[in-house]
Amino acid sequence: MSLRRVSVVLALTVAFAGLVALGIALLVTSPGDEVNRVFSLWIYQALVVLSVAIAAARAISVRRDRLAWSVIAFSLACSAFAEIYYEAFEPEAYPSIADVAWLAFYPVLYVGMVLLVRKRARSIAACDAYIAMTSSRPFRLPRSSEDALAELERAAGTQFDPNVVRVLAANVRDGQEAEDAA
Structure with missing residues (x-):
């Protein structure tokens, strides 16, 4: 197996394990519990950042889909920025810069998906x-x-x-x- 394939499998395994750990922690703890707070804040944020890293790695490794994966990685980065900014700096739900990043996520992701599908359609x-x-x-x-x-x-x-x-x-x-x- 090539090094690139091993790294992708490893990243996906870590992401899946983190997602399972987050799901279990959210199921077995109460909302005010400190364990729930650690998992819902830190583990979730780490998984969001890992998704950005996986999409960026895909953009680097696959030349023919580079633009599409770069746009998808940017959209995921917008979402990650919004999540982290909201949790770190704005605990109250007022309109903020995090809302702009969350709203930017959807159209940018749509553009990335259209670019990816157009390549496949050819x-x-x-x-x-x-x-x-x-x-x-x-x-x-x-x-x-x-x-x-x-x-x-x-x-x-x-x-x-x-x-x-x-x-x-x-x-x-x-x-x-x-x-x-x-």
Whole structure:
């Protein structure tokens, strides 16, 4: 296993363990209890900051999704700032700068998610087009696999992601070679 994968698994394990500990502490203690206060303040804040770190690490490690994960990490940082600022400096619920950070969390997270989905949608388009061209339709006969791949390769870089088309073509051709050999 690579070092990057080990670090991601370790971070997710720590986050899950902290979440379980927080849940257990909140279930077995009363609201005014000091143990509840420690868990609800410190452990929860640590988990919020850890979520920012995980999203930022994802932004650093995955080049093609860097912008999307950076925006998601920023939105989580807004939420973390709001939580920490509210707990540390404003125990009374008046409108504050924490409210601005909490409100910024949602639209910024939405933008990050849209960016992430748009990257994934480009890969779906090439596969969907291949299936549509090679399937039988009421208004036309199916194209051969080679004709469909040639059409995808012509449109690579303009309509379809060139990397996805390259991988799709290699997999289809490898599958055909395996069928021919059998």
